[in-house]
Amino acid sequence: xxxxxxxxxxxxxxxxxxxxxxxxxxxxxxxxxxxxxxxxxxxxxxxxxxxxxxxxxxxxxxxxxxxxxxxxxxxxxxxxxxxxxxxxxxxxxxxxxxxxxxxxxxxxxxxxxxxxxxxxxxxxxxxxxxxxxxxxxxxxxxxxxxxxxxxxxxxxx
Numbered sequence: 001x002x003x004x005x006x007x008x009x010x011x012x013x014x015x016x017x018x019x020x021x022x023x024x025x026x027x028x029x030x031x032x033x034x035x036x037x038x039x040x041x042x043x044x045x046x047x048x049x050x051x052x053x054x055x056x057x058x059x060x061x062x063x064x065x066x067x068x069x070x071x072x073x074x075x076x077x078x079x080x081x082x083x084x085x086x087x088x089x090x091x092x093x094x095x096x097x098x099x100x101x102x103x104x105x106x107x108x109x110x111x112x113x114x115x116x117x118x119x120x121x122x123x124x125x126x127x128x129x130x131x132x133x134x135x136x137x138x139x140x141x142x143x144x145x146x147x148x149x150x151x152x153x154x155x156x157x
Contacts, residue, residue: 037153042062044060046060056095071103076097091120099113110140116132117131118131118132
């Protein structure tokens with residue numbers, strides 16, 4: 001029988017395995033902060049701040065159209081693996097992380113996010129295009145499972 005707890009433990013195990021893979025092709029970043037949009041569930045603004053060549057914080061301020069157009073806020077810490085995908089120009093790391101989300105609704109929700117995605121970083125442009133899925137384990141007001149995800153674009157300053 002698959003339970004919410006077994007799904008959470010499986011996702012944590014996958015993240016732990018991915019974190020120990022080498023990042024041999026990590027790119028040096030001259031642009032440390034990105035701002036853009038994410039389209040999907042939720043839809044709104046996306047933010048990313050690099051702390052090193054392989055780690056970053058990201059966040060979103062958006063609207064969850066799946067939950068009666070409620071305000072959705074999330075923040076994550078991300079690890080990037082540049083050796084997972086091989087591209088000819090630019091780079092495309094696989095990223096994964098852990099964070100939290102708050103859904104401001106009539107019945108507010110607070111949960112833990114485990115985002116997994118990929119971002120194509122253009123070689124000679126400050127633009128990144130990304131796709132992500134984030135399983136969510138809501139903890140407040142009750143334990144529940146949710147999923148968010150979308151595609152987006154960020155401009156790096």
